[in-house]
Amino acid sequence: MPTLTLYDAVGAALAEEMRRDDRVLAFGEGIATKRRELVEEFGPRRVRNTPLAEGIIAGTAVGAAGTGLRPVIDLLFAPFLCYAMDELVNSAGKLRYMSGGQFQFPLVTLVMTGSGWGVGAQHNHNLEAWFVHSPGLKVVMPATPADAKGLLKAAIRDDNPVLCFLDIGLLYQPGEVPEGDHLVPLGQAATLRDGRDVTLVSYGKTVGHCLQAADALAAQGIAAEVIDLRSLKPLDNAAILASVSRTGRLVVVHEANRLCGVGAEIAAMVAEHAFERLKAPIVRLGGPDAPVAASFPLEQATVPQPEAIAAAAATLCRG
């Protein structure tokens, strides 16, 4: 199995899907510059640079998707989504329902998110929960290069708008990526490690932190199950509930700020459906309700680290 970075796995997914389906095209802020090999293979009509104008990039994708194309757009950094909110939330997410099902919007939005580059709060803001809260949209966030390829391929084939958040801290980390038609279905979590004592649920960069925490917990005799959500919407409630039903303890971990984050939904969902199986309160670890500082140590301090995750899980197990 070849080893690719997450960034190159995204390129491989784009190339394979553009090869497979003539209706797939890619445009965005520098995509034709940074992914030159796509321009060489598919030509400048199907791989286009755009002005730095997120509203028209997203709106053009919505109009194109509604009338027969399958665009993938690259908006660079997640906070720039603020400029594309109307097009993605009010148009892409709503016009299928509002039109009585006359149209569908198969479009994928790529953005980079999270800590790792010290670029400050206007380039680093994990706002995936905003889009989970918006009807009509789907949201994925891979933690490995293999999942980046598989989720993006599945997202391009999906007939709905999908936001794909790429964790900056993982972008150039290598990993094994299956060749050929590797698909990761939207809405299926991955159980990365089995354990009977506590469930650690996460996505993106903090999945790796949970795995490290599980190693540390194992050394203390605590067996932690680690679930990588991969898709935030649709959310694999069944995988979470099955695990928590076995372990009776849950720690939800994400880098985005905790307040009204994806972890809040998961905690509420488990409380509603598996309360009687819980042996301890649910713990949520997330960032503060604050913009992220640029300084590297301050930036990293907003991300739940393996030690904090292990400590929280150990406290639950000993409580």
Added chain:
Amino acid sequence: MSLNSPHAPAPDPRQLFEQMLLIRAYEDAIVTGSAAGSIPGTCTSVGQEAAAVGVVNALGADDLILTNHRSAGHLLARGADPGRLLAEVMGRRDGYCQGRSGSLHISARELGVVLTSTIVGAELSMATGVALSQTMLGRPGIVACFFGDGAACEGSFHESLNLAALWHLPVLYVCENNQWQAYVHRREAMSRERVSDWAAAYGIPAVTVDGNDVDAVLEAARHAAAQVRQSGQPYLLETWTYRTRGHLEPDDQAYVDAAEREYWRARDPIATCRERLIAAGRLTAAEAATIEDKVASRIDTARRFAEASPFPPIPTAAELARGVYA
């Protein structure tokens, strides 16, 4: 080469008159229903009928239309069934969007009226994408995007024109400059008198035409559509018109200058058209009355159809989200 569109033969002027009457009668029925409480608040285009009828009649069957919250004129000129439109406005099952749109965002794919949005300027952001589909998929039609002077003040207007020019997209931008942006007069909101002035910044040909003269609009729109077809490049047509009624029904329009309203009321597009046709000997007063009766009868039928259409069945909580995803 003639710039007249081969896609759209010149319509009978009496048909244009009838279409304008139909739009007026339809919206009058909505105003009446709104006042009576049987129809939710709506945005009408009373006074703007010539702009809609003139432009839509310059389009061919392959052409696609994006519109906005004042869409009744565009839809009816395109041949929409007033009964199904009214049913939609009343939230009934037989509406074009099964009662999920209401009056503000009606689209009708079967008529080529795609992707209506009520977020001011959103139609401009999507028009480039629809035109991109037409060119990438090798479809023949051009894309007509209707918006107002309010939308022209949104960033999406400028972003859209820039990208359409840059990417050679066949978009006919139709700005219905009705002088009012919700509750704000355009003079309070625009640095220039005309929206067409702004198109020059993007290298896009543009013209402003008397939007209350259906013949002038038709001629300008046929020329504009042919230009877009021939060049594959965008074109901006501004129709200089007036929103006779308020922003959202009901609206007492206490904020409107009386002299301004009187000036435009004296230039009513339907009365102007009728007088011109009669003076030219193309219509008699008796024929005009017959057409008016026919239109009134159609609206009556439409109202009965809409009122007879049931509300959509109330789904269970779990079913409420049906149709959100493909």
